[in-house]
Amino acid sequence: MSLFLDGSMGFDPNDYVSFTFFAGYMAMLAASVFFFFERSRVADEWKTSMLVSGLITGIAAVHYYYMRDFYAAGNGSPVVLRYVDWTLTVPLMCVEFYLITKKAGGTKSILYKLILASVAMLVTGYIGEAFYANDAVSWVWGAISGAAYFYIVWMVWKGDVAKLANNAGGAVAKANGALAKFVIIGWGIYPIGYILGTAGGFFGMDLGIAANEEVLNLCYNLADAINKIGFGLVIYSLAISSETEAA
Ligand SMILES: *C/C=C(C)/C=C/C=C(C)/C=C/C1=C(C)CCCC1(C)C
Numbered sequence: 165m166s167l168f169l170d171g172s173m174g175f176d177p178n179d180y181v182s183f184t185f186f187a188g189y190m191a192m193l194a195a196s197v198f199f200f201f202e203r204s205r206v207a208d209e210w211k212t213s214m215l216v217s218g219l220i221t222g223i224a225a226v227h228y229y230y231m232r233d234f235y236a237a238g239n240g241s242p243v244v245l246r247y248v249d250w251t252l253t254v255p256l257m258c259v260e261f262y263l264i265t266k267k268a269g270g271t272k273s274i275l276y277k278l279i280l281a282s283v284a285m286l287v288t289g290y291i292g293e294a295f296y297a298n299d300a301v302s303w304v305w306g307a308i309s310g311a312a313y314f315y316i317v318w319m320v321w322k323g324d325v326a327k328l329a330n331n332a333g334g335a336v337a338k339a340n341g342a343l344a345k346f347v348i349i350g351w352g353i354y355p356i357g358y359i360l361g362t363a364g365g366f367f368g369m370d371l372g373i374a375a376n377e378e379v380l381n382l383c384y385n386l387a388d389a390i391n392k393i394g395f396g397l398v399i400y401s402l403a404i405s406s407e408t409e410a411a
Contacts, residue, residue, distance in 0.1 A: 175236040184385040185232035192225035217396030247290040268332035285312035300364035339402035350391040357383025358375035
């Protein structure tokens with residue numbers, strides 16, 4: 165029985181990047197099982213949020229299954245699979261913000277702004293990585309992507325989303341504050357990976373270090389596990405805490 169699609173049983177023990185693909189796959193899978201099962205235990209109003217949490221880690225688990233093989237087989241960065249995963253899961257994370265602020269007046273228009281910004285962030289990041297990774301101009305695409313990222317940070321930290329959550333107060337304000345921290349700190353790991361992993365990542369400057377695909381994938385794998393599972397756990401604790409508040 166082979167473990168990988170290429171028929172091999174595994175990867176070189178020194179290949180720590182492959183290890184993080186493998187561990188990421190297991191962690192995403194386990195988190196999905198957890199969110200789907202726990203969904204039945206939370207109050208009705210949080211069931212959709214729990215479902216979305218499970219979908220985020222579930223979609224990631226499937227992509228990690230394939231990225232793991234792709235990388236272990238020596239194909240380098242799984243750029244396409246990575247960005248397909250993100251294009252599905254990041255908008256779903258925007259939906260999480262919409263769902264928690266909905267009762268406090270969250271509108272579809274706010275949701276669309278977040279989704280549009282996240283798509284802009286990812287499309288430009290993809291162009292930078294897929295076509296300009298070895299080019300000094302990779303920073304231009306990273307910078308446009310970064311602008312969209314800062315817009316999302318502003319929306320959830322100080323803008324419309326934060327205002328709604330703070331008006332709602334209590335567990336919702338707390339959960340929004342925690343999710344916003346994930347967006348600032350946890351999502352902030354991705355641009356670091358991009359800077360270290362593309363030739364011109366840092367405004368085209370020569371940092372004296374070669375662009376490193378391994379570091380890029382390490383950053384992305386670590387950040388994915390922190391952010392996707394972390395988001396779900398924040399939602400879960402919100403769902404559990406509002407249940408005890410109601411009781
Ligand atoms: C589950 C996946 C998530 C939360 C992915 C988030 C990805 C980002 C926040 C990526 C951001 C980037 C920049 C801000 C600039 C450089 C290009 C990117 C796409 C790596």
